[in-house]
Amino acid sequence: MKQQLDADLSDPGLFDRGIPQQLFKELRAMDGLAWNPLPDEGEDAGFWSVGRFDDVAAVSRDPETYSSAMGHIQMYNIDDDALSARASMIDMDPPDHTRLRRLVNPGFIPKVLRTYTEVVRERAGRLLDDMLADGGGDWVDRISKPIPIGIICDMLGVPEKDRDLMIEMTDYLVAGTSAEPLDPTAYGNTTPLRLLPFNSPAAHGLREYARRLGDERRANPKDDLVSQLVSMEINGERLTDEEFTNFFRLLIFAGNETTRTAMSHLAIHMADHPGQFEKIKTDAALLDTAVEEVVRYSSPILYFRRTATRETELGGTKIARGDRVVMWYASANFDETRFEDAQTFDITRPRMPAHAGYGGGGVHTCLGAGLARIELKVLIEEILARNIRIEIDSEPEYVSTNFVNGVEVLNVKLTGDAKS
Template identity: 40%
Template sequence: MLINVVDQDYYARHGVPHEQLKWLRDNAPVFWHEGDAELGWPGFWAVTKLEDVVHVSRHSDLFSSSRRLALFNELPEEERELQRMMMLNQDPPEHTRRRSLVNRGFTPRVISLLEEHIRDICHRLIDDAEGKPDLDFVTDISAPLPLYVICELLGAPVEDRDKIFEWSNRLIGSEDPDYATTPEEGQAAAAEVYAYAGTLAAARREDPRDDIVTKLIQPTDGGEVLTEDEFNLFVLLLIVAGNETTRNAATGGMLAFFQHPEQWARLVADRALARTAADEIVRWVSPVNLFRRTATTDTEIRGQKIAEGDKVVIFYASANRDADVFTDPDVFDIGRDPNPQIGFGGGGAHFCLGNHLAKLELRVLFEVLSERFPRISQAGEATRLRSNFINGIKSLPIALR
């Protein structure tokens, strides 16, 4: 079998290359994947089984997010130096310190207080969508939902959601022809977010409120505080990660329900299933497909020797279909329990900070949709994002009935 599990054109046409990933899990779970000199990236180790993805995730001392960053593409050292200021591209102990400071705003207790507000947002989005002649699940429901929630978290005006959406698209969609921007435009978007965060922080110093910005700019009990740069970069990460993961998990989940109408019927008959459905949607969709690590020393994975400096890529979409972990992994089952999916990361330092929030948004959204529009239907073909990083859907026409 010809293996290329990072072909962005394939992702745009078909989505995740599940057949290739299954072959790798069965035959070469730690696979040397040829690079592409024309595209400027070297060969790498493709890690496809859940146990090994977890191993890499939990051993930052062996597999660094900082040496050559956590995203797949290669960057020159001067750009890497700047990117290392973000938590995504840090290793302990720097990452541990930063994460301990921002954790304050993302505890399960803090997130649970948002449930009724999220429910109100979902009802309002559906109210606004009713009666529109041409509805798209992305633009009308799944994209606005996390943007409203992010605005709520930041204490930002709701009218800012459109520019936050536009910033996120410019930052994440550089390989897609509909979103493609020059590197300079991407840097400009980052600079705009950076300045926006600084403005928010200054406003909260003058007028503290009960929001995450106020929490994060205050010192901890031990007197530690985020620097201005650290806070601004955190907001940048929140706007991208908090928007993209929920938007694409929700859209991919809706598409999965359209493709498996018997599961939608189960949810309509028993909305309590929305709780387990949220985890199954994350497993099935795996909104973040991969992350990159760099070996810090000679080591092994599953007996395969890995040399210091080697590029190691972990595939969450593959791990979430691992037959050694999941019964009937290619079956979409909203009642799956237990469901040890790792769509929010394989544990360790970089486990998704917002996983409780994302699952809450998914649960509430599908509770409300199944209640309000049990006969919702697909009204056109889904259009996928050209990206091997985000398993994204740009458009999903729907009809509300």
């Protein structure tokens, strides 16, 4: 008999008030891994839940044993034709993964990312001033959404007028992980939902959008990442249409949902612990550790899954070939054996040991980590420069999903000194 938790972590409802800390505490305290049955998929179906940091890191760092390509990277299984239709670099192992990473890496090195600092500052400053003028509003809508989508769209070359559409469609992707059924014909979709990422029709919408933008840039290239992706050759090969559209969808999703989540949680923490952030004004070194603590505590991506390519053992539990292994970053980030007073939000927490907010290490570590750090850092700086006090107006509403730790609505009151 495989040991189990008293709750089903595949139920999005468990995450409606944020990370289920007590459950994850129980998970980490177990001797081995916890088996989570998925009775809807069959009598023996289920996945292993990995909760301790060291176990998550061991899975992350060993793509030969724990594959991203062999099964799905979310906990539920999908058919092989669906797997291949949606493959992007996040669903690959080296060397395929390395080949695609090489294409986008040059856009994400520190030298290039630095050039976005002032752009973020300008945008964050303007949005904060506008919101201050109104005395508050929905932080998610006014701050967390527009800053990250703006930057990733700048990089990709998505026109300003389409940015709200990008937000809407990526939200509708995440909606595919909620318990609510989606309209299969939304965005003109005709593909069976089972073939689409997140089983969401928005995946079709994003693919069609990417295809049009790619065609445009192929005909009339500009200085943006989409133009690069459609024209670049690796060993004489170009990306196929599908590889390109999947790439676009991945970058748009990852470049906006995750940083958005961290920015929403940042506001909650600044409201709860204004004194901690105030310290940054006299000790600039705390800015970097504050960013890491916000990411640790918010754990924007709650989990990713791998699939065992061979029989193995983890944390004392035997794993069979083909078993699904779910790495709960949201648990690893609160592992009391790694982080002192792990449940305490503390911006002075040292950078090392590192958290799992960008993944548990290994080749799939978040490509945009450096960009996220810049965006969060500059946002904090601009908030402090305006002496902004954030007050939570009503209980935050979380996105109904067990995949991202997203905040749907966060009404706040703001006071401070606008700069313009």
